[in-house]
Amino acid sequence: MTRGDDLIKEILKIFESLRYKRDLWSLYSDFLEMTAIAISNSAERFFLPGSFEKREERYLSLAKSYDKDELLKMSEAFNLFVKLQDYNLESQGAKDILGGILMDLGLGDKWAGQFFTPDHVANLMAKLTYTEEGLKKEIKERGFVYVSDPAVGGGVTMIGLVNAMLDGGCNPQRDLFIECGDLDKRACFMTYIQLATLGIPAIVKNQDTLLGKVFDVWFTPAFYIDGWWFRLKSFKDKEKGGNLAKSKEIFEKREEIIYKEDEQLSLF
Template sequence: MSRNSAQRKHDLTADSAQKELVKLIQSFSYGHHLHTVFSDFVEMNALAISNSVDRALFEAREKRYLDIVGKYKREEVERFPQMLGLLVESFEQRVAVIRKETAGSLPVSGGLTDVLGETYMMLGLGNDRAGQFFTPYSVSRMMSMMLMGDVGAEVERRGFIRVHEPACGAGGMVIAAADSILAAGQNYQQTMHATCIDIDPCCVHMTYVQLSLLHIPATVVHGNALSMEVWGTWYTPAHILGGWTFKLRRRLEADLLRAAVAVKQQSEVDQAETPAVVAEAAAVAEAEASDVAVLERETSATTAAPAGREATSLAELFEQSLASGTRDRTVFDTIDQLTLF
């Protein structure tokens, strides 16, 4: 979407709080580049939200917050909390519309939207040379409605839905997925978990802030989905406070047990007693004998998946790559942050 198109769309669809947010950002233009102001705004919000719930990186992120604040004058610093207040108000207005619609029936049209993504493109901050164009929210919403399928049946069968977004931008597609789940009569705060990845730190911060404000359980990764490099990980308050570290581990254990049972059943049908099948059948028999399936996961920094099993999803690959870094911390292996309080 071009800047002119984004401007026209913004004029037609932006609520009063979103329009005031844009004016405040533009008020910095006399002495700062708008891209710098916007990037600092979303990063400061991300740092503040993260430090309120995730103590693992508190000192480093607090120092980064103070470094950003030091770039601005006192009167300029005072505008940043006003901008955050307007962002929150914008989401509150949209949630109020959803509540009004759901009072009598399920919403037909999307009530949420990608507020920061729309603002980012309207201000002309996208990197055209890098092909950075955010998908219009209406398109994201249509795609999510087409892809979600029978949300209720999936939630009943597996407990919750996992959403993987390898190039998340401002998180618009994940917000659209949450919007679709809400329209299907499910509470996305309890029935959806997202793994979001982007190479641009500004996009990572935008996604983290928006998903945090909407209380979406998510792991937001600053990394490269192609080279599998990871530079930082952000856990939303909904992820930490909802105990999603353990929910994801239980889900993985259940998937492994289900796969093992399927292998055993197939071997009985085919009578294909290969060494690999025998090993799988032995593992299942041992699990059944103990009445519980225990997932053995390595604790060393070089191993993040069960022995003999390769990762089958992008999220698992990133979980492995996180363990190969300088810190022994992965999505599944991290001790629940609530123990730090």
Template sequence: MNAKKEAQTIQGTKQEFLKIFREMCYARNAWQVWEDLISATACSLANSTDPDKTNVQYKEREREYAQCIKRLGGVDKPAKCFAIMVEALERDPEQDFLGELYMELNLGNHWKGQFFTPYHICDFMAKITEGDIDGEIEKRGFISIFDPACGAGATLIAAANNAKKAKHNFQNYILFVGQDIDRIVGMMCYIQLSLLGCAGYICIGNTLTNPMEGHVLFPQEKEGQEFWYMPMFRMEVWSLRRMFHCIESMSAQTKKKEEKLEKYYMFFDFKKEETQWEKM
């Protein structure tokens, strides 16, 4: 009963989050606590929707989650922080909740050039670069939006919100892809986009020296990269889209082989060869 009452009183504010967060910092510094909190949250989200409980990544995330929760002193306070994140983005999706907290706590890494673009600027950029979404969806079936230095996801969040305002079903027709060199920051982006119901994935890795490869629906994880797939990307609509893409690719390959064979036959004179065989 008390837990239910407490859940009802959560307002989703930064003040609530910071109060609980600072309680976890009594014996450790803010960066250590933030790292464990974000890691535990990301691992929990990823494993809750991973259909394959036997894969290596699933087991590694389970182990990482358990270690983080142990260092955080139990699951109660991290669970409250997660509830606040959910409520904050539910009440006001047009914000970079974790990114703003990260900068407010002075956790930004200046060696990696971390300075998160304010959300209102990201919103403006999303408006002026939107393009013909309807036309692209009609032509390709979906569109993808990629941020090569995604940070906590403000630019991608703004793109999702603007698509929503334009009455686009971004969950079914827009694929959100981000990459960042910083693992914790990339996880922050993953958490926020997942909670907002976006479909896509985040790649942890250096965009300049180790860019993503493969088709946008089938990214290839390389050495030095780590992929985090959003829950919505595992939904049926995207699973079917990947399946249809495979079928289309197989059909295209078959057609290409047939065309190559036709070109060969164009230079093969059957009558001449038959005559030569008859003489023999």
């Protein structure tokens, strides 16, 4: 039995200990949302104070339904998750930990319409789609690899790409940008948490791709590092024939664009 197996057992034990007086599906959903908010607000406290305040209010409303011991246990579950992710990266590559935990808890039937791709399949798909030569060529020509997935699920395919880049000698924390989304907000939370803690610059949108509606937007903390807003806007402006002056204007008005009360969100 590996250290990773032990960590998974410890995480599952925490959730199992709470299920005797809680609906496990609601518990896991709240855990995902509160964890995503905590990560997001670590950066948005400084960059998007309006969004920070709304999410902090949501966090407190969720936390009120749990006692101190339950909140401490959920915090410990997240700490174990981070340790497990570090272990996986050092030993076998990043994995879809949160999707695996959901299935191990027997909650798969609660997730209507979602299918969790196995890690090894996602890794193979990424390597077939993004060869080492192709990755390095794109980084050389564009400055980074840009990936978009409008129905990302729990993020396993993006985790597969992270592994493909690592195997190809690339640095996904510096050379990869992910823009993705999903209709299911829990899927967005899972993707956001996993990409954020892997240090990947990304935008995760809770969206209805078919109707063109965006309900919420999540920026990983790494997004705010190395001027990713300008890098991404410059990249997209070139595709659309725009200019960097427009990018700067949008950045300066980012909070108005990102979060409008009772209105559709829009980016780029």
